[in-house]
Amino acid sequence: MTREAMAPAVPDWFEARRKPRGRIVARWVPWVMVGIPVLVLLAIVVYPTIWMAYHAFHDTNMMGLFTGRYSYVGWQNFANVLSDPRFHNSVVNLVWYLTFGATLEVLLGTALALILYELVPRPGLRVVLLVAMVLPMMLPPSIVGVLWK
Known part of the structure; x- marks a missing residue:
């Protein structure tokens, strides 16, 4: 029986020229690639949702936006809307x-x-x-x- 010779997938000269990546880069690249979209998601979706939930339970008006003073009203905002x-x-x-x-x-x-x-x-x-x-x-x-x- 004859065995067919197959060419290697990557030539030997290519392996010799390839620069080895450092351990730090190899370890941190996946975290950076995942971390940036997670931070964008937190900034665009999660933070405004928490901010909206905070204002849903407080008496928010335009003056309160400048002074930062909101009075807690609990479920009264929802009761007002549902009874309207x-x-x-x-x-x-x-x-x-x-x-x-x-x-x-x-x-x-x-x-x-x-x-x-x-x-x-x-x-x-x-x-x-x-x-x-x-x-x-x-x-x-x-x-x-x-x-x-």
């Missing part, structure tokens, strides 16, 4: 919007997609119609980005 008739009206409006508005958007979007891809025979016309439908949705954020540059 405008809150109940807002919840009903939200349910109506989610039920009918979102359903209508999905149905109309699906119908337009089916019409575009099934009933329009020419690919060139299909692209023009697709651009005409997507452009009004994409143009305003682009303009705002250019204006605030």
Whole structure:
């Protein structure tokens, strides 16, 4: 039987030129790569959530933002909101919007997609119609980005 010779995955000259990484770098790189996103997450999500929970249980007003003095009211803020008739009206409006508005958007979007891809025979016309439908949705954020540059 003959044994097929296989070339090594990495040439010998490459191994000789490769610089060894220090132990400190090898040990700290994974922690830095994980630590930076964790710090960003803490700064963007966790801190504002704790700050919001703090203000939910205190009587916060605009003057308190400057003086830093807030009086603790406990669950009274939640009791005020839950007993307000405008809150109940807002919840009903939200349910109506989610039920009918979102359903209508999905149905109309699906119908337009089916019409575009099934009933329009020419690919060139299909692209023009697709651009005409997507452009009004994409143009305003682009303009705002250019204006605030």
